[in-house]
Amino acid sequence: MNFFEYQDRARRKTGLLVGLFALAVVLLIAITTLLAALLLAWSRGQAFSLSAIVSNTGGQLLGWDTVATIAFSIAAVIALGSLYKLRQLAAGGRAVAESLGGRKINIAPQSDAEKRALNVVEEMAIASGTPVPDVYLIEDDAINAFAAGYKPTDAVIGLTRGSIEKLNRDELQGVVAHEFSHIFNGDMRLNIRIVGLLNGILIIGMLGYWLLRGSHFSSGRDNRGRAALFGIGAGLMVIGYTGTFFGNLIKSAVSRQREFLADASAVQFTRSNSGIAGALKKIGGYSGGSQLASSNAAEFSHMYFASGLKKSFANLFATHPPLADRISRLDPQWNGRFPHTAAEPQGVSVTQQQDAQVMGIAAAAPSGEAAPFEKVLDAVDNSIGNPSQQQMDYGRQLLQSVPAALRQAAHDPFAARALVYKLLMHGDAKHRQQQRRLLQQIAHPAVVREMQKLEPLVRSLPTSARLPLLDLCVPALKALVPQQYQVFKRNLIKLLRSDGKVELWEWALYRVLMHALEGTPDRQRLSPKSGAEKDAARFILAALAHAGNPDYLPAKRAFETGLKAMQLGIIPLPAATDITLPRLDKALAIAATIKPLQKPGLLKAMAATMAHDGVVEAEEIELLRAVADSLDCPMPPLMVEAPGQIAATSRGEPVVTS
Template sequence: MNFFEYQDKARRNSGLLVGLFTLALILLVGLTTLVAAAAVSYSRGQAFSPLAIEQLLGWQTVGYIALTIVAIVALGSLYKLQQLAAGGKVVAESLGGRKLNIAPQGPAEQRALNVVEEMAIASGTPVPDVYLIEDPAINAFAAGYKPCDAVIGLTRGCIENLNRDELQGVVAHEFSHVLNGDTRLNIRIVGLLNGILIIGLLGHWLVRGVYPNSSNNRGRIPLFALGLALMVLGYAGTLLGNLIKSAVSRQREYLADASAVQFTRNNAGIANALKKISGYSTGSNLSSGRAAEFSHMFFSSGLKRSFFNLFASHPPLSKRIARLEPSWNGLYLNERSSTAQTQTKETNSGSTIHFVDSAPFQVALEAVDNSIACPSAQQVQYGRQLLESIPAAILQAAHDPFIARALIYHLLLHRGESERETQMVLLKKIAHPAVVREMYKLAPQLKALPDNARLPLLDLCVPALKALVPQQYQVFKRNLIKLLRSDGKIEIWEWALYRVLIHALEESPDRQRLSNKKGAGNDASRFLIAAIAHAGNSEYLPAKRAYEQGLKFLQLEVTPLPSRKDIDLQHLDKAIAIASQMKPLEKPLLLKALVYTLNHNGIIKAEEIELLRAVADSLDCPMPPLVLKEN
């Protein structure tokens, strides 16, 4: 199953999840109705029979009970989902997390950040915000609706007790959840469970508020009894919800373990991390009071084992380890046995991984099916090598919210000398003088970077730019738009980088650019194919042939090629916004059509591969770099 098939299945699973919670809600309404009928029967001194509900309550009362329960659950769920609308950072901050990206403290935090950045480069995604949870437990989590708002959370015990291979396995596991859409489903589970939990909380508040006392018991006892009943019902509903959560989450943990091995080609890394969780005194149990709410998001269960392990959101550690290491001897790693291993030097395969200068047409085509959201071990190693090759001054700038703007300005400068000079004059007028000075200072090192480093460098800047206050960000965005429009035409390469950046920084899609017009998806595809055709060909006739190749692959009617001057920022942004809303199984067809459009004599050039990756990123289809291994 490739990325697009998995995304399509995830959409169906979301519908199944809603269906299961609807069933739980129906059962909850039924239980509430039974309790209400039993209370009425008891007050009349009658023997209670479930068959006598209509006589005891009447169908109108049953309807009111159902509407009340549904309203309470719906409001509770909507409230929680609104709280989580900002993405994964809400989860991380509620657990007491501290963001590491801008100012990591000490070698352990820096190593953790490096591992996450390497995995992001290998995956073709923006670097997520990395949060540190000050807890001695060995655990981690991923949260967010999609890669651009995802966060990776790591506990203090995780970054200090795991060696690099083990930490990489854990991070790869969490990236798998992000890439496969598990994190979106996990947030929805939190929202739906909160709606059911609200009933029990209402009962708890009612019991505390009207606890009977000797001075006035007569008016309080019925309310007290109602509170107890709501607590029981809420507890029953929560058990049903947790059972559903367990059923949804367990298999996904096995899949994420397998994906981590696929990414790193090192089953020992993640297996040893699991062994340490079992063998270390700290385990994986978090002390945060919010751990239960987000337990299904963790790498390993964040809660103490109890009688209700039937409802556990994670498979037993022993089963996960046995799947990773079939020959495992059943022994865990404790503080004493793993000290030497933890202190071992980081190993390197000795192989050099290179970004391809060009790719055969068939290789690029197959990459759409098999590489998107599925980085290989070679791509992970390439991410590490590329990160190590970037000069320290540029890396430091990428992690600074102020100077990161200078890097982005330079990345979006036109390749032509005259156009670049025009843009530089404009920047001196509109950008902060200190930012412009930093850009000039870093320019020699930035010019020396290969083209294939531009997109990863932009992705590295994302966490720092997210730290800009809203007013600073709006000024920065306006400056970027002015920079793109400065020469009266849009260079597709500049726009692609701009689009990747905005897609990563802005959490909600540009809704006003969407269209309900019939055939809007086809029109958007035509326009993107036309833009790519012009990008790869400076002359009209070759561009026309490339455009027609793309249309024919999509089986669209061949229409006249829009002129180069019609490819403007507004229409490009609208086309990509509409295309991003396509169904999962439609997106690979568009990307393959772009490959056909970029094809020149059976070869796709390196800069064209990067352009394809940038468009794929904007469609929420993270495409890893194409690499070659040399021994």
Template sequence: MLFLFALAVISLALLTNGLVYLLVKFQDTTSTAVDFRYTWEIFWAVNIAILVLIAIASLIRLIALRGGGASIAELMGGELVIDPKGDFNRRKLLNVVEEMAIASGTPVPSVYIIPEQGINAFAAGYSPGDAVIGVTQGAVDHLNRDELQGVVAHEFSHIFNGDMRLNIRLMGVLYGILMLYLIGRMIVSPSHHVAASRDRSHAAVIAVGIGLMAIGAIGQFFGNLIKAAVSRQREFLADASAVQFTRNADGIADALKRIGGYEPGSILEHPESAEISHLFFSQGITFSFSGLMTTHPPLEERIRRIQPGWDEKFLWEKTPEPAGMAPPDSAMGFAGVSGGVPIDADQVVSQIGNPEPSQVLFAQQLIASIPDVFSDAAHDPYTARSLVYLFLLSGDAEVRTEQLTHLKDEADLGVYDALAKLILSEPKLETGMKLPLLEMAYPMLRQLSYKQYKLFMANMDVLIRADGRVGLSEWAVQKMMSKHLEEVFEAKHSVVKYNKLKQVQDACQILLSLLAHCDRESNIPSADAFNKGAETLELDIQLQEKAALSFKAMNKALEKLNSLHPLRKPKLIKACIATVSADNMISHIELELLRTVADCLECPMPPLGNAV
């Protein structure tokens, strides 16, 4: 990729110099007393100007994309799916996305419908916290549930593997080498040259514009080559991950067959489709060069890799929906968690970014078990805030009264009333439903205004400190909220600063100490639990006294650890698991804390309720 980019920049510089040379050579000397000559100084000045132009254009584009996945979905004219009651297809899409997110332990992405008839989809964002899933109307209308699940699983693979951040950065960089074409197009546009003077220099200006467009087309050519080089192999990997995730090769294979048998295929008409073509599930634009610049492998090749015995036939008619799953017992999967379950550290670490079908089934059962009043609350910007506040209310009547009084006076209009209804609702939530509901609420919380977001965070802080102390469960809720909402509202994203665990051993010491002290119902001494984790890390660290620990120090430690190289994080997660499971069991509070830590380290941990 770097070679192609360098070649593109060199080509643009040389061709622009060629254009300048022609302008100098054929200049109209009758209208000026100065006789310009093409010199080495001009050559290097043009080269520097091209480099500066590319850098500035790329920077401007990246700044415009700071909004993450939502900015890309809105660029494509996407419509956010908020409350799809009454729309079966939209409800189906939202359910599939939520199941995949909960099964993998990631925040539920915002879901956008792209108004296009081609069957396509994309995942976009800088991190799981600001990710969106965009699905075309054609895909929603023409894919059945299994096929849609295969497509969504494919897109989640891009979320797990960090492809989204690479893709957005690629958009910024490639915009820079496209800039000459855009400048040329602006020069020759009717709105420009109609207003221009009609003297002899006007023809030269138009000629310059056409020349810049021609040179810019070379940049566009190289940009497409770069996107193709980056994208193709990743699509094969995402297809394979989708099959592993769902254990249903027919789902994604049939989605690809449906594209092949559908007249619009996967082609999108939006003018911005070319810029984000490398994000799509399938080829989104048409190229005249056969196969040379296509960002995706041929449909036939992708299908054969999934189904080697494919009969070479595409699907022409929509397959009926598969039989629905019977709603499970509402308590299914939760009793074991609340009482403590055995845990296999190696298995859990191996599932980070690689969730298993059993977790998809667990997520389906869990979502079906959540009472409608709470599920509905998670899908509305107002009641989503009320739901979070509900999880922070104290069990002490006096403290709760103080908390509710504050919210009545300070919360946005309607939020307090919605909270009052949730408090009185029946049935109550089962143990283990809180984290999934928080994950389901993220898309709605991302829709807050900046002012509403700041008030929401301030109210959470007041609720947590109402009783004069911060509990582990309260801290977990606040930390998960702040981690992912800051990514959206503050554009706060992690940057790799440390390549070795030894560079962050002070933060490791704080983290493992807190985990060792968190569950005193265990008959294992805190020192023994801590040593289990320290041995896994192979670091010389010491258990800190409980009184010396604070959540402020924990927050700083997690922020530092999130800057650790991604390849070192699995070992850290394994050490955390070794610490909390020193007694070979994991309690509900330990599970909640463990998943919060994994979430903050951007290592999505699948639910452990019946997956281990």
């Protein structure tokens, strides 16, 4: 099963989850109706029977109008409670991390252990082609972690103090790989929706609690009224917490199976079962285990790497499989004994020098060569959301090929702006000089000076390192205050339009950045008409055809190659003047909404458009990765085993020639 199949399954699971909770709501409505009929029969001194609830005889208790009112009221309360909670979590993973007391460490890690943890997350992000997520440290000695968010662009990785200090690098990498698999498999959005739905059901129990308090403090003249209020409150508490009981059962059942899948994916990413198995063994042998002390820990129990709560009755509410079961699947030769894990920190003894040696800091920088067409197609099918160990190593080399001064600038909100300005300065020397003069007029003078200082280092970067460097800047740019961010965004747009036109590569970098920082802001203006997805795909292919071919006839051939690959009818090539920034943004926003299983076809058609002449250049590969990122399809950097030019055979099939 590949990334797109996992995404499709996550969509179907969301529908199943909503169906199960809808069934729970129906049962709650039935129980509430029964309770109301019981209370009404008691207040009248009338014998209760089920047939009397909506009977047409004179002894009916409620009637259909009353039952409908009860149903609407219960459904409205649950819906409002769920929407309120989802509104609280609208910020995505950041809201979850901050509710657990997390502190963001991307910008200013305070210890060697924090730097090592941040480095492990960054190399995993670079290797998988995702924006670097915000990393939050939870000040808790338990060994645990989580991934939270709606999609990769707003995901966060949360790590406890215990996990970064008590796990060695291989174990920490296994834990981080496990959390990234939840990002790729579409689990995060489902997790947040579970929190919202459970909160809606819990609201009913809270209303009952408030009514009970009201009956206790109300004046005591009407004992019968107080008793009725008490009965309603007690009944609502029973109903609410019964619903929560069944909701937690659903949550636990959904969560347990996903943990086995995430463990297997982590082994696939790292090509080692010893890291994640070792982390689980340390949890079993550690007195603090994985139990979190935060008062909000229970609310997010299904998101953690290991169980964050004490064992519940008969393990009915266990959101994770038993440690022994998970370890046995990862290490069949395990003897069943947990090693003793010392209470004192263990990971902080790893120095930066040792860590750099482990990461292969002396590895040669990637060359950024062209790649065979077949390799691009294979990457679409097998590498998106599924980086191999070789790609992990390649991502590590990419990260280390970036000079230390640029990596340091990417972590600083001030310097990151200067770095992004320089990365977007594209084209010939005259155009770049025009962009420099513009920035001197509109940007902060200190940012311009910082950009000039970084310029020689950026100029020496291989093409394949530009997107990873942009991804490194994302957490720092998210830390800008709103006024700073608006000025920064306005300057970027002016920079792109400085010569009256927007090159596709410049637009792609800008779109990657906006997608990471804002998501897809154009979806409220999407066309509802039938066939809008196909029109968007044709427009994107036309833009790629013009970008790689300044002359009309080669661009037309490239466009038709892409249309045939996607099995779309041949139409005239849109004029280059029709390819505008707003239309490109809208086309990409529409394309992002197509079903997961249809996205590989679009990506392959884009690759075919680029390779119509038998050549897939390094810059075209990065352009494909940039567009894939905006479609929520994280595409790892491509590895090229040997430099060479890609030529076409007489049958039009790309092959490598020396």
